[in-house]
Amino acid sequence: MTLRKAKSIARHLRLTLRQVCSGDYRVNFRDGNETTAYYTDALEDAVNTAVEMARTRGQSRSCKL
Numbered sequence: 001m002t003l004r005k006a007k008s009i010a011r012h013l014r015l016t017l018r019q020v021c022s023g024d025y026r027v028n029f030r031d032g033n034e035t036t037a038y039y040t041d042a043l044e045d046a047v048n049t050a051v052e053m054a055r056t057r058g059q060s061r062s063c064k065l
Helices: 003-012 043-064
Strands: 015-019 025-029 038-040
Touching: 003 015, 003 043, 015 043, 025 043, 038 043
Parallel strands: none
Antiparallel strands: 015 025, 025 038
């Protein structure tokens, strides 16, 4: 998977995914801070984490309703 495709997936999930200076990937909520950021050196892991973060965010929202 390309970085461009991974970023597109993250955007669709309302998350951010970027490659930092060290070469690692950073996944976070659009309004997230460093506490909610996730770093990994594998692009596939970053995408899988983004999907999981979106899923758990959706579950926590439904519990508040």
